[in-house]
Amino acid sequence: xxxxxxxxxxxxxxxxxxxxxxxxxxxxxxxxxxxxxxxxxxxxxxxxxxxxxxxxxxxxxxxxxxxxxxxxxxxxxxxxxxxxxxxxxxxxxxxxxxxxxxxxxxxxxxxxxxxxxxxxxxxxxx
Numbered sequence: 001x002x003x004x005x006x007x008x009x010x011x012x013x014x015x016x017x018x019x020x021x022x023x024x025x026x027x028x029x030x031x032x033x034x035x036x037x038x039x040x041x042x043x044x045x046x047x048x049x050x051x052x053x054x055x056x057x058x059x060x061x062x063x064x065x066x067x068x069x070x071x072x073x074x075x076x077x078x079x080x081x082x083x084x085x086x087x088x089x090x091x092x093x094x095x096x097x098x099x100x101x102x103x104x105x106x107x108x109x110x111x112x113x114x115x116x117x118x119x120x121x122x123x124x125x126x
Contacts, residue, residue, distance in 0.1 A: 020096045
């Protein structure tokens with residue numbers, strides 16, 4: 001059974017964004033890339049008013065990952081998010097940055113630095 005673990009980081013009110021890091025075990029019987037593509041489709045299909053703004057490939061700790069920036073309409077109002085997914089062994093790690101306003105270039109740069117600060121490795125004895 002898949003186990004999902006979420007970690008939350010909330011920036012100061014002046015920054016007005018937060019970060020959620022999720023880890024989910026991928027069953028060994030599933031193709032890793034297909035699973036990531038499925039997760040992206042789930043995001044696209046389940047967020048009301050989903051609109052993609054940018055999709056690009058970035059390098060994260062030596063692995064190619066997709067940076068997807070999008071907006072959608074939550075019950076609390078407009079949400080802007082950046083989502084980056086990375087597979088490490090059989091774990092899908094997802095970084096999701098959220099802001100009620102459109103992201104600035106400075107925020108995107110800060111997010112990139114946060115992502116680059118993570119050194120992901122397979123779980124030990126998990």
